Amino acid sequence: MSNNKAFTLIELLVTISVAGILIAIAVPSFSHMIIGYRLNTISAELAEVISFARSESIKRNKTITFCRAATETSAVCADGQLWTYWIIKQNASGTAEDDVIKRGSINSHNASIQVTTKNITGSKISVNTDGLARSGSTLLKDAQISVCATSGPAESIRVITLGAASQVSITKKTGVCS
Numbered sequence: 001m002s003n004n005k006a007f008t009l010i011e012l013l014v015t016i017s018v019a020g021i022l023i024a025i026a027v028p029s030f031s032h033m034i035i036g037y038r039l040n041t042i043s044a045e046l047a048e049v050i051s052f053a054r055s056e057s058i059k060r061n062k063t064i065t066f067c068r069a070a071t072e073t074s075a076v077c078a079d080g081q082l083w084t085y086w087i088i089k090q091n092a093s094g095t096a097e098d099d100v101i102k103r104g105s106i107n108s109h110n111a112s113i114q115v116t117t118k119n120i121t122g123s124k125i126s127v128n129t130d131g132l133a134r135s136g137s138t139l140l141k142d143a144q145i146s147v148c149a150t151s152g153p154a155e156s157i158r159v160i161t162l163g164a165a166s167q168v169s170i171t172k173k174t175g176v177c178s
Helices: 009-060
Strands: 064-069 085-089 100-105 113-118 124-127 133-135 143-149 157-162 168-173
Touching (some): 009 085, 009 143
Antiparallel strands (some): 064 124, 113 143, 157 168
16 A cells, blocks of 8 residues: 555645635735835825925025926926926025935836825925925915825825925825826
């Protein structure tokens, strides 16, 4: 009598089928989790950048501007709807590279994430020496930066709100990118 310790073909097929079903159920949930993580990360980075601009304005005793940039190396603020690059500078109207304090980019993950603004004139936030954010000459009290996914779960929008006294908050919202 032989003592074989191996899987039969039927056992192997059943195991592979069960594994396939479990993977088919898990993949959509996993992709939604990744989208949520990306939205949270980009939102937190932008909120930190706004706080950095505020602290620099107080530290340097100068108006500091956080704005959209047209290219990765641009030293001037650019108007526009979608954000890909941003800069923080100490002379909003200057074009010199020396005026740029910090620069960065927003990873759109192959255009699956979009960043837009609302109630911010010219995609530019200026923080005066008093630490308060303004858009043009208007004190910001309900300005918003939206970070949204073009596809994904129901809560696919993160809204960064600049409230009274330049308080920065991030909230989850449902809807589609606008």
